[in-house]
Amino acid sequence: MKNNKMKLIFGVMLGLLAVSFVNAQNPIIRNQFSADPTARVFNGKVYLYPSHDIPTPQDKNLRKDWFCMADYHVFSSDNLTDWTDHGVIVTQTKVPWLTKINYDMWAPDCVFKNGKYYFYFPVGGRVGVATADKPEGPYTVLDKPVEGIRGIDPCVLLDKDGKAYIFTAMGRISVAKLKDNMIEVDGPVQTIANLPTKGLIEGPFAMERNGKYYLTYPHVANQIERLEYAMSDSPMGPYQPVGVIMDESPSNCWTNHHSIVNYKNQWYLFYHDRDYSPKFDKNRSVRVDSLTFNADGTIKKVIPTFRGVGLSDATKEIQLDRYSKISEKGASIALLDTADTFKGWKTIFDAQGAWVQYNAVNFAKKGGKSLQVRALSATGGSLQLKLNDVNGVVVAKINVPKSSAWTTIKVPVSAVKKGVYNLCVVSQDSKPVEVDWIRFE
Incomplete structure (x- = not known):
């Protein structure tokens, strides 16, 4: 009560x-x-x-x-x-x-x-x-x-x-x-x-x-x-x-x-x-x-998404759990805190090659020099960040240290030209890694 x-x-x-x-x-x-x-x-x-x-x-x-x-x-x-x-x-x-x-x-x-x-x-x-x-x-x-x-x-x-x-x-x-x-x-x-x-x-x-x-x-x-x-x-x-x-x-x-x-x-x-x-x-x-509408004025059926609409600012926290696409296996979403759901969700990677894609991220200027990732892994694990999709160019390699607590990791990032991109985070091994958010500096 x-x-x-x-x-x-x-x-x-x-x-x-x-x-x-x-x-x-x-x-x-x-x-x-x-x-x-x-x-x-x-x-x-x-x-x-x-x-x-x-x-x-x-x-x-x-x-x-x-x-x-x-x-x-x-x-x-x-x-x-x-x-x-x-x-x-x-x-x-x-x-x-x-x-x-x-x-x-x-x-x-x-x-x-x-x-x-x-x-x-x-x-x-x-x-x-x-x-x-x-x-x-x-x-x-x-x-x-x-x-x-x-x-x-x-x-x-x-x-x-x-x-x-x-x-x-x-x-x-x-x-x-x-x-x-x-x-x-x-x-x-x-x-x-x-x-x-x-x-x-x-x-x-x-x-x-x-x-x-x-x-x-x-x-x-x-x-x-x-x-x-x-x-x-x-x-x-x-x-x-x-x-x-x-x-x-x-x-x-x-x-x-x-x-x-x-x-x-x-x-x-x-x-x-x-x-x-x-x-x-x-x-x-x-x-x-x-x-969207068909040519005859009828409405095309809307499929609900987590990503929603609008551009995400690359310099603000990007929550991968609101994904645009997700691999069939090895990636999942869970609440950060079941007692306080307004804290949001996390993305869990537990298989090599598992991935999550987040669309429409706006780099208003040339891409930052570093990437921040709030992550947690009891075993330590490795991720890669790619542009556009799972087969895209690698712009950052993220080694998540072994820890029982959430850690904010800072890693270098390859220069990203000004523009709007899809981002894809891919697991490089089968060690479980949880991600809260990522953010470019």
Whole structure:
């Protein structure tokens, strides 16, 4: 119990920080649990509005095996690699119309219209609105929820003509037109027809591309959620189901929830998995991977990755465990500390020729004179660092000394020309070696 209270206190302290920085591959948010990510582009940056899973408070009469969410943070990035946490923007204790505190602040959304940012959030079965002059806030919660709307997971589609439509989930997915004030519905709420009627369906995210409207949603077609989509010629439908965006998670995470955004002429899928909570899938973490379309406008299926997107700075810690490719045998990934999963992972080499490849490392200048490697080996072992792939040019030889503790090793490195490279670390013997990170100086 003491440990759980400490975790809760730690989470609250993080929420009180005005701004913090998170360097990321997948998952991209590394200082707290995060889920249900809505990504939006404002002022040349990507702003991320996720829900915030927390450990269930021990002194509350709440289900211990269920989702627990008390507030919302907002994050931003201009390179999809380095994320700024702007802190808490809305909390359940400061919603004036909420009559019961139930830790049920599910998936939110945010859009810009009329010179203001409108943040939509579900709590207590209703959809609230908070407004701000900047995408990161501060936000002011309005005195009443959106009249006529009930349910969870609001998504607001702003069409090219300036009209707005709000989608929500409550057993089925519904849509309604919003008035120009963005806080009242303009006409009846309609249930979206033609969508699956069996299995949980929730988390709508609607968007427009090339005159076509996409309604995307998590759906339990089998045992757990996968991401599916339907298309239409009109924002309110009718929609026709088309296919699957992402299959069920290999980790068996029961939920998935997502958004799709175009940033600098590339489409991205934001979603979540259970990376930092492998034994409890109600504490989730946001990921991002690239998304592409076929010529006919249909979506190509996204395969989840650890590497994610964005360039990694060669002079910062590069975590090989967030690999792009890995050998079939002799290389594996494990948590650094099972009691504190936010410490991340390590890469384990235990066979000669085993390798891990990490893509898209940016050498902004000519490659450094040395390489730092944080490693551990009870027997001592040998690795090589190669450019591009397992058959590439060797740029560093790493002899890991015998030790029972983590050691930072510094080795010379061959000059690397300015540019972006894939890196491949290859084991030279069968002596077990563990690697936390590498970094060029």
